[in-house]
Amino acid sequence: MVRRRTAGLAAALLTLGVLVPAGVATAAESNGGTRVLALGDSITDGFNVPGGYRINLWRSLAAAGHLVDFVGTQSNGPADLPDHDHEGHPGWRIDQIDAIVTSVLRESTPRTVLLHLGTNDIAQNHDLAGAPVRLSALVDHIRAAAPNADVFVSSVVPLTDPxxxxxxxxxxxxxxxxxRSKGSRVHFVDMHVALTTADLADGVHPSRTGYDKMAARWASALAAVPGSAGNDGAPVTLPSGLRSLRVTTPGFTDRYARHQNSLGYTAHVDSGSSALLKSDATWRVVPGLAGGCHSLESRNFPGYYLRHQDSRVKISPDDGTALMRADATWCGRSAPTGMRLSSWNFPGSYLRHINSELGLATPGGSGADDTASSLVPDIAWSFDAPWAP
Incomplete structure (x- = not known):
């Protein structure tokens, strides 16, 4: 995420003429995922519902297995929204966003831009004939500053006043x-048809239901453009039989996932390692206990499987319960340096190593394991030949 900048002046709330306090600098949130900039006015900020559409959009993308990093100089939303960053400015028109967009984009370097803007031009009756030209120029400036970004431009939501x-x-x-005139990296999203005036809280800003509908429309648009929400890998079939899971994080590639006293760790393993360590670091890839994907059975404790529990990863015997079997089932996804293991019952959460321990990490989540900048490489594994055949 980008570093916060204190706002120079308070912005008027959309259509209401009420001032809000200038933003206070806070630490940026980052998970190393695909950088998405939500750009606009108070509807992007989330007036009435702090966080607005970004709440359910983040959850939808995480549930689909996407590692997304919201970026921007502004921050708000509920505590359970893992990533609060955005570039929504209450009361701002197209020209005001245009005045800052180049510097914001150069600082935030987004892969994807979500633009919902123009409601204040309409509400303030600000040179409406020129609004489409201003929007077109803004898109040009976005493309110039972020030429490799996909830019999603939406229509504005309905307004109650006729x-x-x-x-x-x-x-x-x-x-x-x-x-259509801007090329293949610019996409139209019809947000106006996604909501009705019944989805508005005050005739202008969406209610929670309205914001959730916006989130669904954004998520659908991103899904239609490969890579715009990140290349989190296609589902892959794990290699069968005995394997050892090697860390792919640079500087730690001599370490392997192992169990010790029932808990999961990583440890340095080489040809001179003890037979016990080599066995602890060997796993049998079997059909998933939950009925799909895969499970990892301990080589030296048959019937014990790698599972997550309270965010820690350990081995447990198969007790036949649905919870244990779900916790012990992992779905493979391709990654640039190996494979990611996504939780069966917590989609979007992955097997991760940190400080030599194995845990379950959710990109952008609230835990320290979720927000460290090394998360992306730390959730990729190489399925190597077994240390204990």
Whole structure:
């Protein structure tokens, strides 16, 4: 995430004329995933529902196995939203966002930009005839500053006031053709049809239901553009039989996943290691106990399987319960340096090593294991020949 910048002046809340305090600098949140910039006004900020659409968008992407890093100079949302960063400025028009966008993009370096903007131009009746031209110029500036980013430009959500809605309809009608003129990296998202005025809390800003509908529309748009939410790998079949799981994090590639006193760790293993260590670091890949994907059975404790419990990873016997079998089932995903092991019952959470211990980490989650900058390499494993054949 980008480092916070204290706002120079308080921004007027969208359509209401109420001032909000300037932002306070806070530490950035980062999980090393695909950088996504939510850009816009108070609807992006989440007026009425702090965090707005970003709450369910993050959850949807995480559930789909995506490692996403929201970026921006602003931060808000509930404590259970793992990533609060965004670039939503209450009360701001297109021209005001345009004035900062180049510096924001150069600092945040997003892979993907989500743009919902124009409601304040409409509500403030600010040169409406020129609003489409300003939006087009803004998209050009985004493309110039982030030429490798996919840019998703949405129509604005409905407005309850008939006069404002008429202006919104005229503005929205210009967006699809503008987007088509910008090339293959710019995409139109019809947000206006995703909501009705019943989904608004105050005639302008969405309610929680409305924000959730926005999240679903953004998630659908991202899913249609490969790589825009990150290349978190296709499902893969793990190699069968006995294997040893080697760490792929640079500087730690001589370490392997092993069990010791029932808990999971990593340890240096080589040809001179003890027979016990070599056996502890060898696993049998078997069909998943939960009915799909795979489970990892201990080489020297048959019937004991690698499972997560309270975020720690350990070995446990198969007691036949649905919970144990789900905890002990892992789904492989391809990764640049090996394979990721995603939890069967916590999609988007992965087997991770940190400080020589094995745990379950959720990208962007609230735990220290989830937010460390090394998370991405730490959840990739190489399935090597077994140390104890």
């Amino acid at each position: 006069a404002l809605e008429s202006r919104a309809n005229a503005y929205n009608a210009t967006i699809p053709d503008m987007v």
